[in-house]
Amino acid sequence: MEENQGSIKAPPDVVLSDTFTLVPSDGLLLPLQLTQTELLLQVHPCGRSGPSSSRFLLADCIGCHCFKGKNQSDPGGYFTVVFYTLAEGKGSTIYRQRISKTFRAGGSQDRDQNMDTARTWTQKIKQLAKPQGQTSVLPSSPRLLVLLNPYGGTGEALHLFQKHVTPMLMEADINFTLLVTEGPNQARELVRDEDLSRWDLIVVMAGDGLMFEVINGLMERPDWMDAIKKPLAILPGGSGNALAASINHYIGHQQVMGTKLLVNCAFVLCKGQPYPLDLVSLTTSSEKRLFSFLSLAWGFISDVDIESEKYRFMGSVRFSVGTFVRLTALRTYRGRLSYVKASTSTETISDSNRPTLDNSHSELQPNVAGKELDDSLLSPLDQPVPSHWTVVPEDQFALVLAVYLSHLGADMFTAPMVKSLGEGSIHLFYATSRISRGSLLKLFLSMEKGTHLETEIPHLTHVPVTAFRIEPLHNTGIMTVDGECIPCGPIQGQIHRGLASVISIPSIT
Numbered sequence: 001m002e003e004n005q006g007s008i009k010a011p012p013d014v015v016l017s018d019t020f021t022l023v024p025s026d027g028l029l030l031p032l033q034l035t036q037t038e039l040l041l042q043v044h045p046c047g048r049s050g051p052s053s054s055r056f057l058l059a060d061c062i063g064c065h066c067f068k069g070k071n072q073s074d075p076g077g078y079f080t081v082v083f084y085t086l087a088e089g090k091g092s093t094i095y096r097q098r099i100s101k102t103f104r105a106g107g108s109q110d111r112d113q114n115m116d117t118a119r120t121w122t123q124k125i126k127q128l129a130k131p132q133g134q135t136s137v138l139p140s141s142p143r144l145l146v147l148l149n150p151y152g153g154t155g156e157a158l159h160l161f162q163k164h165v166t167p168m169l170m171e172a173d174i175n176f177t178l179l180v181t182e183g184p185n186q187a188r189e190l191v192r193d194e195d196l197s198r199w200d201l202i203v204v205m206a207g208d209g210l211m212f213e214v215i216n217g218l219m220e221r222p223d224w225m226d227a228i229k230k231p232l233a234i235l236p237g238g239s240g241n242a243l244a245a246s247i248n249h250y251i252g253h254q255q256v257m258g259t260k261l262l263v264n265c266a267f268v269l270c271k272g273q274p275y276p277l278d279l280v281s282l283t284t285s286s287e288k289r290l291f292s293f294l295s296l297a298w299g300f301i302s303d304v305d306i307e308s309e310k311y312r313f314m315g316s317v318r319f320s321v322g323t324f325v326r327l328t329a330l331r332t333y334r335g336r337l338s339y340v341k342a343s344t345s346t347e348t349i350s351d352s353n354r355p356t357l358d359n360s361h362s363e364l365q366p367n368v369a370g371k372e373l374d375d376s377l378l379s380p381l382d383q384p385v386p387s388h389w390t391v392v393p394e395d396q397f398a399l400v401l402a403v404y405l406s407h408l409g410a411d412m413f414t415a416p417m418v419k420s421l422g423e424g425s426i427h428l429f430y431a432t433s434r435i436s437r438g439s440l441l442k443l444f445l446s447m448e449k450g451t452h453l454e455t456e457i458p459h460l461t462h463v464p465v466t467a468f469r470i471e472p473l474h475n476t477g478i479m480t481v482d483g484e485c486i487p488c489g490p491i492q493g494q495i496h497r498g499l500a501s502v503i504s505i506p507s508i509t
């Protein structure tokens with residue numbers, strides 16, 4: 001919202017213009033104008049102190065409703081407009097905050113006429129508040145299935161959903177069915193067997209672990225090719241919340257955590273459209289196939305992730321505590337690492353050239369052989385990697401991380417080079433045992449702001465790749481996929497660009 005000192009200059013594209021009383025107010029009639037992009041309210045007549053006009057962006061508007069006055073003798077017609085504007089909160093952080101404005105139309109003695117005016121404004125505001133210039137893939141009243149893990153993060157997901165998300169969805173006229181999960185794998189089995197035509201959107205209010213379950217459940221279906229295109233949405237309710245933080249970053253929102261991140265993401269859910277999400281197909285030596293949207297970690301990062309489970313009550317601080325604990329007794333792991341370098345043409349996708357769901361232009365588009373998704377870059381795990389692969393000589397590693405989103409957690413801006421969803425690149429980081437504890441500490445302390453790669457860190461390598469293979473020499477240690485623990489052993493993967501679909505909005509910057 002912007003406030004101006006001068007009177008409203010007549011904008012060139014006025015759609016509606018009238019005078020209303022602001023409720024509650026001192027009864028003054030105030031001029032209100034609706035343009036294609038804004039609602040402009042003249043608050044005070046010129047010459048009086050204080051801001052004279054307020055401007056609200058329709059891009060920030062999630063809903064508008066009209067209603068009659070409570071009192072039968074009141075002939076007024078009312079409408080309330082709800083915005084989630086970017087505003088500075090405590091500690092100078094900028095995040096979305098609710099502003100609602102209620103107007104009373106009382107130009108006539110006839111209640112029906114005043115209600116007609118309120119209805120006309122409501123309908124026009126709702127129409128113009130829809131994302132403009134984009135073909136909407138979702139219906140105007142989408143049917144949402146919300147899967148919520150009550151034990152994610154600090155165990156407050158249900159309370160946070162009811163307090164912050166339910167009111168927003170109601171104001172945005174979005175219906176939802178809430179399913180609170182009762183244990184691990186329930187969500188995976190549900191999406192695997194569900195009649196997906198009942199839902200327009202599957203929303204995950206949890207951490208990245210539940211989203212991992214949902215994606216793998218969809219990929220286990222016989223109709224996975226269609227099922228994996230079902231739009232997914234994330235609301236942060238876990239302790240890591242990497243997908244939520246990454247989308248928040250790509251949009252241009254400031255890095256925030258907790259309820260601020262939740263409100264930003266709930267706004268995205270109300271206003272968003274599906275965007276392509278890359279998946280990495282992972283194969284283990286037991287022929288098990290997994291689909292990952294975030295990361296594969298071996299060594300320091302997965303050790304911290306899993307060993308810090310016991311500090312879960314601390315929320316995301318658990319990762320910082322876990323980092324200090326593990327640094328004092330750093331473990332290293334012997335193994336081999338190989339990869340296919342990404343071609344330098346892997347470009348950042350701006351909103352204007354972003355591939356649509358059906359029209360991705362990359363050579364990394366999913367390749368379907370028969371009914372299987374073909375990992376064309378990979379050879380079987382029990383055979384050597386193809387000759388064009390780069391092979392890192394066998395070494396002792398402190399960490400190996402393959403990450404495909406910008407954030408590994410709400411305050412872990414691990415891959416600042418990732419600017420948008422669906423870029424088609426895996427960012428492979430590895431550090432050998434020669435890295436010093438001091439360097440590792442510096443790396444993790446500066447990761448919060450994403451400044452860790454601004455100076456060279458000896459013995460840490462970063463390379464963008466499209467496929468990789470990790471071969472631990474001993475099956476000890478911890479490996480995680482999207483933060484979930486898997487048995488440690490040989491594993492390889494390749495990226496499939498835009499295979500899944502996730503709700504986001506265009507960048508605001």
Ligand SMILES: Nc1ncnc2c1ncn2[C@@H]1O[C@H](COP(=O)(O)OP(=O)(O)OP(=O)(O)O)[C@@H](O)[C@H]1O
Nearest residue numbers: 152153181182183206207208209210238239240241
């Ligand atoms: N009702 C439940 N009880 C116990 N575990 C559950 C339940 N529902 C889901 N789970 C499991 O909990 C695990 C972690 O869930 P989730 O990702 O939501 O939280 P988190 O680990 O706190 O967050 P993050 O993954 O972002 O760190 C998932 O593997 C999921 O299978």
